[in-house]
């Protein structure tokens with residue numbers, strides 16, 4: 696499940712593994728891929744991967760050759 700980096704902290708989440716429920720701000724930060732600017736958000740109880748966000752790109756990149 697992809698979430699919006701700017702708004703996920705106020706969203707409600709539920710872990711389907713252990714039943715934890717809470718706000719996005721309570722999720723643990725997991726791996727961050729600098730290459731893809733993707734950060735994982737994990738359940739604070741069981742570390743199950745619940746969601747991920749993709750950081751907004753600074754500029755739209757046009758690839759033209």
Ligand SMILES: [Zn+2]
Pocket residue numbers: 710711712713714715738739740741742743
């Ligand atoms: Zn869990």
